[in-house]
Amino acid sequence: MNLSSRDIVIGPGHSLNELTNRLLTIIRAENHSKDLWEMYPGTFGLYARHGDDYQHIDNPEEVEYYNNYIRNSTDNSTVKDYKSSGFYVNCVADIIKDVTLDVDGNFYSTYLDMENYPMNRFHYLMMEFSIGAAEDLDYTKEPSLSWLCHRVKVKTEMENQYMQEHPNLIWVHAGQLLQKDYTSLKFLPHHMSVNHEKLLDPVIDKYNYLNQVAHPIIKDIVELSWEGIIAIADEYNVLPN
Numbered sequence: 001m002n003l004s005s006r007d008i009v010i011g012p013g014h015s016l017n018e019l020t021n022r023l024l025t026i027i028r029a030e031n032h033s034k035d036l037w038e039m040y041p042g043t044f045g046l047y048a049r050h051g052d053d054y055q056h057i058d059n060p061e062e063v064e065y066y067n068n069y070i071r072n073s074t075d076n077s078t079v080k081d082y083k084s085s086g087f088y089v090n091c092v093a094d095i096i097k098d099v100t101l102d103v104d105g106n107f108y109s110t111y112l113d114m115e116n117y118p119m120n121r122f123h124y125l126m127m128e129f130s131i132g133a134a135e136d137l138d139y140t141k142e143p144s145l146s147w148l149c150h151r152v153k154v155k156t157e158m159e160n161q162y163m164q165e166h167p168n169l170i171w172v173h174a175g176q177l178l179q180k181d182y183t184s185l186k187f188l189p190h191h192m193s194v195n196h197e198k199l200l201d202p203v204i205d206k207y208n209y210l211n212q213v214a215h216p217i218i219k220d221i222v223e224l225s226w227e228g229i230i231a232i233a234d235e236y237n238v239l240p241n
Contacts (some may be wrong), residue, residue: 035203
């Protein structure tokens with residue numbers, strides 16, 4: 001295969017990169033009907049995101065290799081010659097350059113823009129505070145409003161920073177995707193000409209249907225102005241935690 005035509009989604013978790021990866025799979029005319037879901041139970045309810053295993057569903061050994069050595073890559077050694085038309089590397093922003101060095105492909109990354117798209121605060125917090133998501137969280141306690149706003153603020157600051165540090169990535173806007181605006185996917189010559197309404201819209205409809213705000217504290221955070229988020233987040237730095 002032509003490695004330069006690979007669609008490689010890369011970037012931190014809890015940023016809806018799996019959704020971007022799924023949509024790219026569809027516009028390459030692959031596996032339209034094989035949606036797989038990973039469930040995130042947590043303090044604020046159950047969250048569903050796309051699983052990546054559908055790309056290798058008929059090959060258990062390949063699924064294991066993908067999850068252990070491709071999805072969790074920390075350098076370019078395994079992805080450089082990986083013969084797949086598209087995949088997701090879940091890595092922190094600090095090592096994106098290490099993973100992409102001398103690697104052929106089209107690199108995409110997803111950003112949440114929680115300042116301007118408040119609903120993405122819900123998507124982020126549902127994953128961030130799901131059981132087992134982070135070793136430093138005590139899942140027996142419900143997070144305070146100030147802590148949640150603090151996490152939203154920090155995530156946004158980090159997002160803005162690594163977007164500046166990696167201008168050569170194709171930045172996909174999660175908020176626009178969830179409103180069925182696919183402009184930021186930046187379709188390329190090897191992508192088929194898709195009927196968005198027929199192929200992509202049902203994926204977004206199902207995602208939005210499965211993931212709806214239910215918990216009161218999350219509703220409050222979605223409804224807050226950005227100035228309100230910052231003010232409450234700043235309280236986290238002065239109040240005992």
